[in-house]
Amino acid sequence: MASTKSPSPIDRHIGGRIRMRRTMIGMSQEKLANGLGITFQQVQKYEKGANRVGSGRLQQIADILGVQVTFFFEDQNRATSSVLEQAQPSPAEDLLTQRDTLQLVQAFATITNRDIRRAIVIMTRAIAGCPLDSEAGLPSESTTSHRKVSLHSS
Template identity: 40%
Template sequence: MDVVLGHRLFTRRQSLGMSQRKLGELLGVSFQQIQKYKRGTNRIAVTTLVRAATALNARMSFFFEGLGPEVKKSVQPLLHGGDILVAQALARIEDSKVRAAFRTLIRALAQE
């Protein structure tokens, strides 16, 4: 990951025509440190990466796109205002048989 972040820092800097020295000044590090970031020799601290995104006019997501595990979207629908109230009311029904009957009714209606 360090190599990928360093490479993205390098490509963004290059695309802007910015020197290593200038980026180093903006980040408060030496140009040698910028070289180490590029090679992945040294890790880029999060605070430095935030400063780099600002200096390079890039979103933080630019550095992380495609990295890490794929997060799958939930297959269950999100509950909204009235739905939440209905779910809370259902949970307050003390009789478990009545609660089960309501759940069965709701599921049957949802399948129509």
């Protein structure tokens, strides 16, 4: 009987957490691979869950990425709850591993003017075609006063 080996949900979960942390700190696969003494292709396999990460290697990865080993097991219940759920990462998990998302969040976090932050959220939701209603926690167009917001902090 021929069988194709597919990654287990927990292997994919751990790999996804490696990718998330590596991306969050702006580290390339190549840099992580160099720190581990392996090829970047091996890091890719770990991140996809195609290759299982041994305990010693996971400790090395944790040290390089500046987290405790337990970080990779956080939200584990979701990873083991259903094989079908794990076919693809959630949209939020996928989004959090993209470099431009992290750059946007980091830049947004430095904006101290509340009106500018609100204007950016409203503008972004409008561009994305998302409703600006009370369910989203933002004012609807009918309740929004149209005022100019200076993009220069005072």
